[in-house]
Amino acid sequence: MKMRNQSYFKVLILCFLVASTHAQLQLGFYAKSCPKAEKIILNFVHEHIHNAPSLAAALIRMHFHDCFVRGCDGSILLNSTTNQAEKNAPPNLTVRGFDFIDRIKSLVEAECPGVVSCADIIALSARDSIVVTGGPFWKVPTGRRDGVVSKLQEATQNIPAPFFNFTSLQTSFANQGLDLKDLVLLSGAHTIGISLCTSFSNRLYNFTGKGDQDPSLDSEYAKNLKTLKCKNINDNTTIVEMDPGSRNTFDLSYYNQVVKRRGLFQSDSALLTNSVTKSLVTQLLHGSIEIFYDEFAKSMEKMGQIKVKIGSEGEIRKHCALVNS
Incomplete structure (x- = not known):
């Protein structure tokens, strides 16, 4: 009987710990500690994103890159110090929006000093920018804490690259607890935004190292890219729409391009x-935009909770680019 009671007590403790863990990340986490926080973020996004709609793609990309390295902890925002930080890794050299996040942080800090994490600001501003556009x-759900470690090598190793094949993509997503459905849906974010030629020019000029073209790329499209956009393999200034003709509209057009x-x-x-x-791509194209939005939302909610720091983990940074002294 005594052993049974002890086991029961242990189960209760475990349930309490699990419940407490999940309770730290919740909708309206700042309702009492900083009730205006989410409104401040939304208002800033609403005020400024129309002047730079491409930032919506930049912010969701920042959120993605942040979550794939040490979880969604704002570590992508940290400046290099004694070691090279994530933002200096090759996948992050074209990430934009750092100043945008800093400006939001300063407004939130003025309202509630030391309360709202930079990690939550990334997550909220990414969502709000997409909605506003x-x-x-x-x-x-909020309550993320900011990480205090940021390493270039980890970003290079963990962020999926544009040249990844299926096996590499599957492994990269699985390492973060994401499945093939998440892979397809999160790739749908490529329906907005732009890219530099150097992110894909090897497909046009030197796919296998023999000066050849990627046979999986439509030949007419490849010809247009080489003629009108990326005129040589080393062009690192020209930008190309990821979803031609629809780069500012969050729709199913990306999947049409893929097919x-x-x-x-x-x-x-x-x-x-x-x-x-x-099959998932085909299903999305045969469905409605409402179905895509609903499914995309589920994958974004899932991604936004990757290895979050909660409770006493990490810290609430005063400045997003710097660990608290």
């Missing part, structure tokens, strides 16, 4: 090389 809404073999990146084309992901 006409895209889907998703729930963003037509006009996905800009090798990682886009890779979605057609697996029966499961190819």
Whole structure:
């Protein structure tokens, strides 16, 4: 009987710990500690994103890159100190929006010093920027804490690259607890935004190291890219729409491009090389925009909770680029 009671007590303790853990990340986490926080963030996004709509794509990309390295802890925002930080890693050299996040942080700090994390500001501003530009809404439970470690090597190793094949993509997403459905849906964010030629020019000029072109890329599309946009393999200034003609509209057009073999990146084309992901792409195209929005929201909510720091983990940074002294 005594052993049974002890086991029961241990189960109760475990349940309490699990419940406490989840209670730290919740909708309206700042309702009492900083009730105006989410409104401040939304208002700033609403006021400024229309002047720079491309920032919506930049912010959701920042959120993605942050979550894939040490979880969604704002470590992508930290400056290099004694070691090179994530923001200096090759995948992050073209990430934009750091100043935007800093400006939001300063407003929130003025309202509630030391309360709202930079990690939560990234998550909320990414969602709000997409909504303000006409895209889907998703729930963003808050209570994330900021990380204090940021390493270039980890960003290089963990952020999926545009040249990844299916196996590499699947492994990268699985390492973060994301499945093939999440891979397809989160890739849908490529329906907005732009890319530099150097992120895919090897597909046009030197795919296998023999001066050849990627056979999985539509030949007419490749010809247009070489003629009108990326005129040499080393062009690191010209920008190209990831979803031509629809880069500011969050819609299903990206998946149409993928099916037509006009996905800009090798990682886009890779979605057609697996029966499961190819079927998911087809299902999305045969469904409605409302279904896409709903499913995309679920994957964003899932991604936003990757290895979050809660409770006494990490800290609430005073300045997003610096660990508290």
